[in-house]
Amino acid sequence: MFKLLKNFTTKDWVYLSISVVLIIMQVWLEMKMPGYTRELAIIVGNKTATMEQVFENGGLMLACALGSLMLSVICTILIAKIASSLSMNIRTKLFTKINSFSNYEINKFSTASLVTRTTNDVMQVQNFTAMGIQLLFKAPILAIWSIYEISSSDIRWTTSLIVCVAIILLVICLLVAVCLPKFKKIQKLTDDLNKVTRESVEGVRVVRAFNAEDYQENKFEKVNQEVTKTNLFTSKMMGILMPVMTLVMNVLSLMIYWIGALKINELLEQGLTMAVAYQQAQVIGDIYAFSQYAMRVIMAFMMLVMLFIMLPRVTVSSKRINEVLETQPKIMDGNGVLSQENNGEVEFKNVYFSYDDKTNKEKTLTNINFKVKKGEVLAIIGSTGSAKSTLVNLIPRFYDASQGEVLVDGVNVKDYNQLQLHNKISWASQKAIMFKGTIIDNVTYGSEIVDKEKAEKALEIAQANFVKEKKEGLYSQVAQGGTNLSGGQKQRLSIARAIYKDSEIMIFDDCFSALDYKTDMLVRKSIKENLNDKTIIIVAQRIGTIKDADNILVLDAGKIVGQGKHEELLKNCPLYKEIAMSQLSKEEL
Numbered sequence: 001m002f003k004l005l006k007n008f009t010t011k012d013w014v015y016l017s018i019s020v021v022l023i024i025m026q027v028w029l030e031m032k033m034p035g036y037t038r039e040l041a042i043i044v045g046n047k048t049a050t051m052e053q054v055f056e057n058g059g060l061m062l063a064c065a066l067g068s069l070m071l072s073v074i075c076t077i078l079i080a081k082i083a084s085s086l087s088m089n090i091r092t093k094l095f096t097k098i099n100s101f102s103n104y105e106i107n108k109f110s111t112a113s114l115v116t117r118t119t120n121d122v123m124q125v126q127n128f129t130a131m132g133i134q135l136l137f138k139a140p141i142l143a144i145w146s147i148y149e150i151s152s153s154d155i156r157w158t159t160s161l162i163v164c165v166a167i168i169l170l171v172i173c174l175l176v177a178v179c180l181p182k183f184k185k186i187q188k189l190t191d192d193l194n195k196v197t198r199e200s201v202e203g204v205r206v207v208r209a210f211n212a213e214d215y216q217e218n219k220f221e222k223v224n225q226e227v228t229k230t231n232l233f234t235s236k237m238m239g240i241l242m243p244v245m246t247l248v249m250n251v252l253s254l255m256i257y258w259i260g261a262l263k264i265n266e267l268l269e270q271g272l273t274m275a276v277a278y279q280q281a282q283v284i285g286d287i288y289a290f291s292q293y294a295m296r297v298i299m300a301f302m303m304l305v306m307l308f309i310m311l312p313r314v315t316v317s318s319k320r321i322n323e324v325l326e327t328q329p330k331i332m333d334g335n336g337v338l339s340q341e342n343n344g345e346v347e348f349k350n351v352y353f354s355y356d357d358k359t360n361k362e363k364t365l366t367n368i369n370f371k372v373k374k375g376e377v378l379a380i381i382g383s384t385g386s387a388k389s390t391l392v393n394l395i396p397r398f399y400d401a402s403q404g405e406v407l408v409d410g411v412n413v414k415d416y417n418q419l420q421l422h423n424k425i426s427w428a429s430q431k432a433i434m435f436k437g438t439i440i441d442n443v444t445y446g447s448e449i450v451d452k453e454k455a456e457k458a459l460e461i462a463q464a465n466f467v468k469e470k471k472e473g474l475y476s477q478v479a480q481g482g483t484n485l486s487g488g489q490k491q492r493l494s495i496a497r498a499i500y501k502d503s504e505i506m507i508f509d510d511c512f513s514a515l516d517y518k519t520d521m522l523v524r525k526s527i528k529e530n531l532n533d534k535t536i537i538i539v540a541q542r543i544g545t546i547k548d549a550d551n552i553l554v555l556d557a558g559k560i561v562g563q564g565k566h567e568e569l570l571k572n573c574p575l576y577k578e579i580a581m582s583q584l585s586k587e588e589l
Contacts, residue, residue, distance in 0.1 A: 003322050004125060007089040008082070015078045016133070022078075023137045026071040029064040030296065031145050036061045038289035079133045087126035094118045094324055102331040103398050109324065112195035117324055120190055121317035128314040135303040143300035146293040156262075157290055160255040161297060164248045168301050171244050172308050179234045183312040186234070189227045196220050202481075241305045249298040256294055260287035331397050333417040343409050344424070344504030344535035346378075346395060347371040351404035353390060353558075364390050365558045368404070372551065374504065377528075377536045379546030381579065382555030388539045389430055391555070392507050395537075396425045408505070426498040428511040430539075432490035434482025439467055440474040442482075443496050455500055461526045462496035463519050464489070487514035495523065499531070506531065510539045520545055543580045552576070 008016070036057045098106075098114055106114070147165075150157050200207060200216045207216050353365040364387050372378040380388045393399050394406050397413050406413045413421055434442055443455045455474060459467050466489055470476040482490045491514045498506055512520050524545065527536065540546045547566040554562030554569060554576045562573030569576040 004086070004090060004318055007086055007093065009085060009089070012082045012085050015082050019075050019078045019082070019133065020137055022071045022075040023134065024141065026068050026075065027138060027141045027145065029068040029071070030142070031149070032064050033061050034149070034289040034292040034296075036064075037292060075134065080130055082133065083126045083130035086129055087122050090122050090125065090321060091118060094122070094321065097325055097327070100329050101327075102329055103393075104330045105327055108327075110191070110195065112198055113191040114324070115198075116191050116194050117317075117320050121320050124310075124314045124317035125321065128310050132307055132310065132314075135307045139300040139303035139307070142303075143297050146296040146300065149293050150290050150297075156259045157256060160252060160259065161294065164252045164255075165297065165301065168245065168248055168305075171241065172305060175237050175241060176308055176312060179237050180312045180315075182230050182234045182237075184316045186227065186230050186313065186316075189223065189230060192223045193220075193227055196223050238309045241309070245298065245302055245305060249295070252294050252298065253291060256287060256291050260290075331400055331418075334412075334415040336417040337411055337415060337420060344374045345372070345407075345409050346505060346535060346537070347405075347407040347410075348391075348394075349405045349407065351394065351401045351406060353387075353394065353399065354402050355399075363402075363558060365394075365401075368560060370551070370553060370560070370563065372535055372537065374535050375533055376550040377538065377548075379538045379540060379549035379552045380555060381540060381543070381546055381552060381576070383575075383579070384541075386555040387558040388555055389509055390558075392509055392537060392539055395505070395507065396422060396427060424503055424505055426501040426503040426506045428491075428494045428498040428506075428508045430509045430511065432482065432487070432494040432511065432514075434478050434480075434485065434490055434493065436480040437478055438472075438475045439470075439478060439493065442478055442493055443474075443500050445497055447500070454502075455496075458496040458500040459492075461499050461523075461530050462492045463522045463526065464492040464496055466492075488516070488519065491515060492519075492523070499527075503534075505535045505537070507537045508539065510541065512538075512540055512542070512545050517544060524548070543583050 094117065098118070109117075143165075147158075147161060150161055196216075196219055200220065207213060348368045348370050351365060351368040352363055354363050356362055368391065370378070380391060382388050390399070394401055395408065395413065397418065400414065408416070408421065408424060435445065440450065440452070440455050443458060444450045452474065459474075467473060467476070478485065478493075482493075485493070491511050494511055495508065498508065512523065515523065520542070521544070528548075538546055538549065543566075546552055550565070552562075552564065552566060552569055553560055554573050556575055562569050562576050564572065570580060
């Protein structure tokens, strides 16, 4: 939790300093009230009180109460601002940090866990800050001040108070020790709950198509029951504190009155004189005053109890937040390239890659060597799971090669800073990702300047004719995830987005799969006519999509088993011929 304090701004520290001063003043006003009660009891006990004295003491008590109330309200407002500012700063840093993560870090934490850490965990910290700052400063000051006032009078009252405080502390320590592991478990279970919910919502069409509603509900119910069970356990354990506090508070009150009665009896044994009567009135005043001090001690420990109830969970949340903030992305910027021609040349030299970077045993890619020059079209084909997408993921550094070099324009991609590298590459992903907004927002995504004519040209090349048919055209709304578009429409918008970026290297990662054969052919023809000065890399499953490429790589289990043009591969590569024969007739080939 203390590591998160560095997210306080200068303004927050100023507000915190003011809040601490206000809390001290608030406690001072509260601690004045038992003294006035004591004076009033002594005056009444001596039967010398006048209405003027009663009103004077009562007025001072009322002034202290109102002053404490006003200070409390101001303090609460300031601390609420501190808590809101802190949560905003943490969320901003988390979002920025997550955006800097490579696929390694995303896979390490999981999407569901990162969402939970950015929302639920930050909310835990915010709530603790909003309540905890007041409790953290007020409770110790109130307790120490009250104990000092009581201990300066009678050793028996002091002993009773120490025993009661020791019991409360013992119970708190035991409960925190029991509940802390459960609080850790709750946050992990919250991750699982988010994961199951997200999975069900995203896959709702499949769930309904397979009548698997009951199956998904059972999965959700299992996790939900575990979360509920763990929450109930911690709530029951922490629920023990309040009855213990109430019992201790009542016992302490009885002890104060009992010890006070003993003191009065001791005075009466001396005989009833004016001096004894005055001392008796003082004892009665002490009883009233020390009862209030005792209640303040108990109230201080009740505040600490609330703090301890929140502390274990916020400790876990803080640790989870710091895990994200302290994680260094595996893929870091290079030193940058000062001057570089925009040729668009891509070359792989003896490239090996493994997802398991620690053992590096299972190679996903093995000894990959090829070169594609400006204006050429490179196609990559292979059976499912042959690492086609993994190969092209190494070019924009979504992953880094385990061995060997990936060169762009003759420079190792690790030497570029990521902004430079990504400016050289346009990307149409295997899964067409759409963002909530308009069609033109999605096509021009990431561009500082929106060029309507350029967007229309990109859509034309991508054969996205359906956009013109829509009533609002380019400004038609796209739902989150593109749920109001078909698979083919999303793919064509994804292709248009890559074309609009107009980089010298264009990667189309199996983004023609949802297109019919005619549209596929038209898109490729249009790309060839309009983008003949670009370096184009196409990952595809269809022979028809890639047979006209300048160079075709055939992958099998992460290895290149064939390389060349369509006609050469039909003669020299059995795997390519097998794939081709499974899709096209001899006459078509």
